[in-house]
Amino acid sequence: MITEATYTRDGRTATIRVERIDTWVQDTASIVNFPGILELDGRLILTFARSRHGAEHSHQEDPSRSMESFDDGDTWQPGPDEKPLNTYDPITGHTNDGFGGGCGRLRDGTIVHMSHSTVIHLDNGYDRSRGHMHEQFQQDDPTFRFQRASSDGQLLERFPFKVAGMPWGRRSYQVYSPILEMDDGDLLAAMEWVELLPEERWRHEAHGRVWKYLFGVFIVRSGDGGRSWDFVTQFDPGEVNPVYGISDRSVDEGFDEAHMAKLPNGDILCVMRTGSYSPLWQARSRDGGRTWDTPESLGWPGAKPQLEVLPNGVLACASGRGSYGHPQVTHVMISIDGTGHQWEAPFNFHTGPGCSYTTTMQRDGKLHVIYSDSDFTRDMGTHGLPVQRIRRAVIDISTDA
Numbered sequence: 001m002i003t004e005a006t007y008t009r010d011g012r013t014a015t016i017r018v019e020r021i022d023t024w025v026q027d028t029a030s031i032v033n034f035p036g037i038l039e040l041d042g043r044l045i046l047t048f049a050r051s052r053h054g055a056e057h058s059h060q061e062d063p064s065r066s067m068e069s070f071d072d073g074d075t076w077q078p079g080p081d082e083k084p085l086n087t088y089d090p091i092t093g094h095t096n097d098g099f100g101g102g103c104g105r106l107r108d109g110t111i112v113h114m115s116h117s118t119v120i121h122l123d124n125g126y127d128r129s130r131g132h133m134h135e136q137f138q139q140d141d142p143t144f145r146f147q148r149a150s151s152d153g154q155l156l157e158r159f160p161f162k163v164a165g166m167p168w169g170r171r172s173y174q175v176y177s178p179i180l181e182m183d184d185g186d187l188l189a190a191m192e193w194v195e196l197l198p199e200e201r202w203r204h205e206a207h208g209r210v211w212k213y214l215f216g217v218f219i220v221r222s223g224d225g226g227r228s229w230d231f232v233t234q235f236d237p238g239e240v241n242p243v244y245g246i247s248d249r250s251v252d253e254g255f256d257e258a259h260m261a262k263l264p265n266g267d268i269l270c271v272m273r274t275g276s277y278s279p280l281w282q283a284r285s286r287d288g289g290r291t292w293d294t295p296e297s298l299g300w301p302g303a304k305p306q307l308e309v310l311p312n313g314v315l316a317c318a319s320g321r322g323s324y325g326h327p328q329v330t331h332v333m334i335s336i337d338g339t340g341h342q343w344e345a346p347f348n349f350h351t352g353p354g355c356s357y358t359t360t361m362q363r364d365g366k367l368h369v370i371y372s373d374s375d376f377t378r379d380m381g382t383h384g385l386p387v388q389r390i391r392r393a394v395i396d397i398s399t400d401a
Helices: 119-124
Strands: 004-009 012-027 032-040 043-050 064-069 095-097 103-105 111-114 144-149 155-161 172-174 187-196 213-222 229-235 256-262 268-273 279-285 296-301 306-309 315-322 328-335 347-352 359-363 366-373 388-399
Touching: 012 032, 012 043, 012 328, 012 347, 032 359, 032 366, 032 388, 095 119, 111 187, 119 144, 187 229, 187 256, 213 256, 213 268, 256 306, 296 328, 306 359, 315 366, 328 366, 328 388, 347 366, 347 388
Parallel strands: none
Antiparallel strands: 004 012, 012 388, 032 043, 043 064, 103 111, 111 144, 144 155, 172 187, 187 213, 213 229, 256 268, 268 279, 279 296, 306 315, 315 328, 328 347, 359 366, 366 388
């Protein structure tokens, strides 16, 4: 674990310092993973999974949990039984969607959200006896769902939508990206397709898993508040051919788990996972999301990147990864000039077990990173942890100018 580091580039110096680390959730009976934060007026909602990753389906009770705080995270209590922002799987009764991620806050104060899964997945339920979700929900003509809530968390509307102009055939879909409101009022988002590969392209991994999928990210835009969306472009690994390392190894998955941010110079940056071991990649728009550059590697591995532009103009990216399922790192990378053209080496503030999926927020100019300290995919007790935890790191990133 690193508690402080200083970086210098092009005459400007930035110092990162961990001010404190708080424990928000601790559990002696179950593994906890995948934190998400929803910022509402007067309270925070924390969501997380109370389960070993990969065993969620074996629970009779809903592994999805929520807590709420009315003092900005200093104390927590169980979330309310009534959850109007959530929907539930008709087969298992478990939570299958909420506002835990992929949200955007608009200038009018409302919160908007694209559902993580397609409508057919949400409405029909996920029957694991019929195969993996990315096999079961392959579709030619998908319908998605858009939600809007008030600033204090009251559901205002929920409606289906389609994306016009998608230039491919059968895929399954999921969404991780926040929704950005552009200067002209349009909404911009990154979505994700998953192609089920023919059997001759399946990858047989050393530990026995058979990898059958290729992931790609595509950008969509809405000019009517989310009721209809148009395809803008895609980042297709089959076209980009992303590779890494001295042997030019193909990335593990393709492009997925995208996150976007508007930068101080007006650019829009989209950072994407490419696998459990391969580096993050990023794509850039210089004209408000209408056209995009070819994706390029950031050089460092990461899962579910989270971008934050700080008040001093520094661009931060929280992420992490290591050897999947083993002790890992959770880190923050910074671009000192806020452009994302040059990233500094990761600041590894957590070295140890956990899922490396983070969620972030800002308070008083400081970056708050919420992460797990848990056994993740391994049996509980594998790493000798006295408790399984969701934690918050308060990180100060200061500059000399």
